[in-house]
Amino acid sequence: MDTQSSRRQATRAKLYEAAVTLIAEQGFSATTVDEIAERAGVAKGTVYYNFKSKTELFEELLRHGVGLLAASLREAADQTERQGGTRVEALDAMIRAGLVFIHRYPAFTQLYVAELWRTNRAWQSTLMVVRQEAVAVVEAVLTEAVNRGELSEEIDVPLTASALVGMVLVAALDWQAFQRERSLDDVHAALSRLLHGRVGGC
Amino acid sequence: MDTQSSRRQATRAKLYEAAVTLIAEQGFSATTVDEIAERAGVAKGTVYYNFKSKTELFEELLRHGVGLLAASLREAADQTERQGGTRVEALDAMIRAGLVFIHRYPAFTQLYVAELWRTNRAWQSTLMVVRQEAVAVVEAVLTEAVNRGELSEEIDVPLTASALVGMVLVAALDWQAFQRERSLDDVHAALSRLLHGRVGGC
DNA sequence: ATCTTTGAACTGACCAGTCAGTGCAAAAAG
DNA sequence: CTTTTTGCACTGACTGGTCAGTTCAAAGAT
Structure with a gap:
């Protein structure tokens, strides 16, 4: 360069x-x-x-940001893999990576959430691509977990992936906006508990 | 009249x-x-x-919509109560009520999510009030569940409430936007499984 | 020599909010 | 019963201001 x-x-x-x-x-x-x-x-x-325009600046911004997020999620999953962890441990690591990302780039996350479900917008198609990039990482790990028998085959991979992403997204944004005093470990512990089924019991 | x-x-x-x-x-x-x-x-x-203004129209719209949501969540919780259900069952009923609401008023939900975490907006304080109204219902049921010994005392009520709300919100919006063909029961089953800890397994 | 940035001036479309005026149903007056 | 008055609900053309995008000559960086 x-x-x-x-x-x-x-x-x-x-x-x-x-x-x-x-x-x-x-x-x-x-x-x-x-x-x-x-x-x-x-x-x-x-x-x-x-x-070229205000819209193009925004679209490239979206691509740039989601690129960082997806890389960071993949990195967390791969590192767990290398250390011989289970796929459920990988999901836990990705939750933490998600929290770290949102903590570091709160504005980007806010903006992503605000725009994602809008219809009829110029950058609609960019967002679809960019969303898929992030969700795909989570779905891949869930599918692996099912294949390895770590998770029940009855799990609905796309819906569970959405729910997990939503859990992290909303908890993190609420943390940033309304509960600033909590530590990252607090938030991670609460979400981890939910993932591991220690909330609704078995 | x-x-x-x-x-x-x-x-x-x-x-x-x-x-x-x-x-x-x-x-x-x-x-x-x-x-x-x-x-x-x-x-x-x-x-x-x-x-009075475009902003005031919007603020009254927010109040109106969240009023409906909070009433519907409370209704679900109360009905479970009356039928002698556990508090965890009440949470499950509220998840379903949330899904039904989002299914019926997708536009309102979209708009709420898009605006909730914005700072420096004129309607910021209206949104805070309105958010609290909805989250409080979930927190109340979680607290009751802990008091009755249904859930561990180690649960972080505010964070878990955020996470549950986020789970439902994002899964439902994704369902509406990208997976229209799924039935409400599919979505509810996936979320219920997560709540009851049948994903990360025990 | 080439690439990048500056900054100010300009255009034309767009938009929140205003206001003088219309229509109409019910009450008051004759 | 008929005419007049009242005031609520609504109308839509208009205004003053804003903003995306353009242009360009000059300056700065490599």
Whole structure:
């Protein structure tokens, strides 16, 4: 990577950073390009030099963010694998990785949740791709667990994956928004208990 | 109720109905008052005759919707109580009630999720109140379950409540958006299994 | 020499909120 | 019974402001 393009990378990173915060706080339509440029410490012209439009900036932001998340989930699953852990342990590790990600990028998560189920939006198809990328990682581990006999074959993989993702997503966002004082370990312990069936008993 | 005020009620209902769909699809800022009026089949002026502003219309919509949800959850819990069910059974009934509600009012749910964790918004305080109303019902049943010895005292009530709500919310929205063909019973069974610990096994 | 950024000016579409006026049903006056 | 008045509910053209996107000449970086 030459110095020119890394300079561009840096500018784009500043714009992502500014946009993600503002859009998480206010929503896409309520956020102006002037605001994004100002927060990024960059001229408005620079935004349009680096991105075709406001919408395209947002779409690339989504791709960029979910790429990080999926990588982090996969990393957690693989590491458990390498250490000879069970697939249920891998799920637990992924829950923690999810919490760490949300803790580090709360704005991105907020924005993702706010946009995911909207219909009729320009970036609808981008979101579908990006969602599948994340959910697929969870589904893969669930399927493996079933194949290895760690989990009952009666489990509904897609629905269970959704439910697990939702559990982590909502608990983490609530933690960030309304229960800041709790530690990551507290939150992880509560979710882990639910995963391992120590809530509703057996 | 005289003819005048029932006419107003009808107009307001039409406006709620129009607004909830449009805002769920497009978001608050991207939805114009002209669109809402047109979809409701009234003139723009009528919106401002019935509501102080676009924001106030939205806030009253939120209050109205969460009122319905909280009532429906409480109803499920109470009915289980009356039939002598355990508190864990009550939680299961509430999960189903939640799914039924989301199935009936998907647009409202979408919109609630999209706005809940936004900061710096005008209706922030309305949302806090409204969220508490719904979460409190779940927390109450969890606390009762702990008091009666049905659940371990080590359970973290607020976090577990968040996680349960998130599980239902995300699974239901994913069901509506991406897996329309599944039946309510399928979804309920998958969530119930998670609640009763038949996923991570004991 | 080439790539990237700046910043200010401009355009045209779009939109929240306003307001003078219409329609109508029920009450009051004749 | 008929006419007039009252005021609620609604209408839609209009206004003042905002914002995405464009343009471009000049400056800065490599």
